[in-house]
Amino acid sequence: MAYLLKGVSILGGSPTDLLIHDGVISDKTDGNAEVIDAHGLVALPGLVDVHTHLREPGREDAETVQTGSRAAALGGYTAVCAMANTSPVADTAGVVEQVWRLGREAGLVDVQPIGAVTVGLAGKQMAELGAMATSAARVRIFSDDGFCVADPKMMRRALEYVKAFDGVIAQHAEEHRLTEGAQMHEGEVSTRLGLTGWPAVAEEAIIARDVLLAEHVGSRLHVCHVSTAGSVEVLRQAKARGVRVTAEVTPHHLLLTDEKASGYDPVFKVNPPLRTAEDVAALRQALLDGVIDVVATDHAPHAVQDKECEWAYARPGMLGLETALPILLSVFGEKWDLIADRMSVAPARIAGLAGHGGDLTRAGTPANLTLVDPSARWVVDPGQLASRSRNTPYAGMTLPGRIVATFLRGEATVLDGKVVK
Numbered sequence: 303m304a305y306l307l308k309g310v311s312i313l314g315g316s317p318t319d320l321l322i323h324d325g326v327i328s329d330k331t332d333g334n335a336e337v338i339d340a341h342g343l344v345a346l347p348g349l350v351d352v353h354t355h356l357r358e359p360g361r362e363d364a365e366t367v368q369t370g371s372r373a374a375a376l377g378g379y380t381a382v383c384a385m386a387n388t389s390p391v392a393d394t395a396g397v398v399e400q401v402w403r404l405g406r407e408a409g410l411v412d413v414q415p416i417g418a419v420t421v422g423l424a425g426k427q428m429a430e431l432g433a434m435a436t437s438a439a440r441v442r443i444f445s446d447d448g449f450c451v452a453d454p455k456m457m458r459r460a461l462e463y464v465k466a467f468d469g470v471i472a473q474h475a476e477e478h479r480l481t482e483g484a485q486m487h488e489g490e491v492s493t494r495l496g497l498t499g500w501p502a503v504a505e506e507a508i509i510a511r512d513v514l515l516a517e518h519v520g521s522r523l524h525v526c527h528v529s530t531a532g533s534v535e536v537l538r539q540a541k542a543r544g545v546r547v548t549a550e551v552t553p554h555h556l557l558l559t560d561e562k563a564s565g566y567d568p569v570f571k572v573n574p575p576l577r578t579a580e581d582v583a584a585l586r587q588a589l590l591d592g593v594i595d596v597v598a599t600d601h602a603p604h605a606v607q608d609k610e611c612e613w614a615y616a617r618p619g620m621l622g623l624e625t626a627l628p629i630l631l632s633v634f635g636e637k638w639d640l641i642a643d644r645m646s647v648a649p650a651r652i653a654g655l656a657g658h659g660g661d662l663t664r665a666g667t668p669a670n671l672t673l674v675d676p677s678a679r680w681v682v683d684p685g686q687l688a689s690r691s692r693n694t695p696y697a698g699m700t701l702p703g704r705i706v707a708t709f710l711r712g713e714a715t716v717l718d719g720k721v722v723k
């Protein structure tokens with residue numbers, strides 16, 4: 303199938319015609335190509351998420367690879383990295399290959415499994431990193447996300463081990479001794495509400511330790527969901543010294559603050575917690591500066607019974623795939639170069655996903671791209687989302703930017719805002 307995108311704006315540039323042919327961007331002509339009127343639409347390289355929870359195997363009532371892939375394609379994504387905290391945990395070649403195969407069967411986005419660092423995410427015994435790396439799933443990112451790799455000796459050994467295949471350890475930075483019983487960010491609001499706090503230093507202390515470990519062994523560290531101004535400062539200094547560290551921020555940490563907890567609606571409960579307005583400002587600046595490399599959704603679907611209950615009993619986490627780009631547009635406006643780099647080019651590089659995050663102006667680039675209508679406004683209706691879960695913190699909000707089409711290797715996965723298969 304060939305497509306001719308008439309009058310499309312590549313990254314906000316002047317209108318041009320873009321031909322998708324044989325799975326790549328082409329500079330030839332094709333009289334049989336399906337013509338799409340793309341005037342007013344912006345083409346971006348397909349978005350890449352380095353942090354997605356797809357819940358399969360184990361919690362198919364919350365999400366499956368199929369439903370999560372639909373949500374991803376509708377959000378403009380062409381690749382997502384599936385976190386390892388499934389049941390069973392993705393800590394063996396068998397489980398990562400299963401997730402990888404399910405992704406291929408769904409066929410809507412490239413599903414790249416992340417492997418666990420430790421067996422069962424328990425922090426005691428290193429998982430079979432080498433077997434996962436050499437499996438059909440070719441795992442490169444390893445993470446115990448949901449839990450911190452707390453033991454510094456384990457963290458050091460894992461960082462050393464993945465050097466052999468240019469892997470990266472993605473750390474959920476949380477000093478658990480400082481967050482016991484925590485329900486939200488520790489600060490003025492938690493004091494007022496009488497909820498146990500999750501202090502910023504619990505994140506910052508682990509990042510500080512880990513950048514020193516990564517520097518010591520000369521290995522690659524990636525920091526998941528950075529949420530505090532102090533973490534940004536630690537990262538800024540580490541990067542200035544040349545440490546091989548990359549970092550992500552979520553859309554919700556770029557927009558929402560701990561004031562959201564005041565209504566005790568568990569849809570706003572998330573790990574790490576929503577922080578203060580000062581933290582939000584620092585995270586925005588860090589993304590602009592490049593101290594934070596990428597936006598990652600931390601898409602964390604939860605079944606109704608796990609979310610619609612008392613705050614203290616609710617699971618942490620919120621949906622992200624279908625709203626990430628609109629949230630970025632509402633925070634930063636139409637900064638297309640920034641959005642393309644932080645949501646596609648840089649994440650593809652970190653995850654080692656060749657073929658994603660390519661240059662759409664070059665013939666031969668794999669046709670992984672998404673078309674956005676920046677002038678469209680839409681109201682988030684949880685019932686209309688493709689995810690199997692409903693826990694979006696943006697319900698009822700009017701957001702800018704609608705994903706019109708997404709292409710994976712030249713095949714449309716989304717057209718007219720609807721999934722094609």
Ligand SMILES: NC(=O)N[C@@H](CC(=O)O)C(=O)O
Pocket residue numbers: 355387447448449474571572573574600602603617618619620
């Ligand atoms: N980010 C979240 O709030 N939740 C994550 C795991 C976690 O990091 O706690 C999940 O898997 O639900």
